[in-house]
Amino acid sequence: MCGIVGYTGHRAALDVVVEGLRRLEYRGYDSAGVAVVADGALASAKRAGKLVNLEKALEERPLPVSTTGLGHTRWATHGSPTDRNAHPHLDESGRVAVIHNGIIENFARLRTELEDSGVRFASETDTEVVAHLLAAEVAAGSELADAMRAVCRRLDGAFTLLAVHADAPDRVVAARRNSPLVIGVGEGENFLASDVSAFIAH
Structure with missing residues (x-):
């Protein structure tokens, strides 16, 4: 069980995401992470x-101001609770970031296929395969939402996925299969989370 939050709108995304993670920390104490889209890049x-470790790191080295971002609290399933296994996971170019709740049952086969094609992995998690698969779909010409649909067709298991791309500064894409995802629609803003408590205050 993990906690996931995504936001795009007019507010400072990092504030919304970190506040949401505080409310979802009960869903995972092993690690926490965030990503934002700013100035054509991911940070x-x-x-x-615990989340306090991430908050301290953000105080010491703030991320750029952004209105699109996502965050994750992890309960480790694949891979030990380390910085490199914490979410979000990025593709090799650093242009795609993915967070995930659930288990991708066929990740070992997908990872082998990707490694055989030359992809280098930075973590031991099942989630990272999604970042690389999404990046490949986008590189082949797919729009991010279409890329997510294509990738999900290749995945076995129950999961919720959120992703952002550096070239789509105002978009968070999401997919779910037998795993919780709540969507909040506001005036010029959208919220996504594994539990409504993450954004009910907004």
Whole structure:
């Protein structure tokens, strides 16, 4: 069980996401991380341990101001609770960031296929395969939402996925299969989370 939050709108995304993670920390104490889209690039931070470790890291090295971002609190399933296994996971180019709740049952086969094609992995998690698969779909010409649909057709298991891309500064895409996802629609803003408590205050 993990906690996931996504936001795009007019507010400072990092504030919304970190506040949401505080409300979802009960869903995972092993690590926490965030990513934002700013100035045509992704910026991210993640730390093993409780959310306070991430908050301290963000105080020491703030991320750029952004109105689109996502965040994650992790309960480790694949891979030990370390900084490198914390979400978000990025593709090799650093242009795609993914967070995930659930288990991708066929990740070992997908990882082998990707490694055989030359992809280098930075973590031991099942989630990272999604970042690389999404990046490949986008590189082949797919729009991000279409890329997510194509990737989900290749995944076995129950999951919720959220992703952002550096080239889509005002978009968070999401997909779910037998795993919780709540969507909040506001005036010029959208919220996504594994539990409504993450954004009910807004």
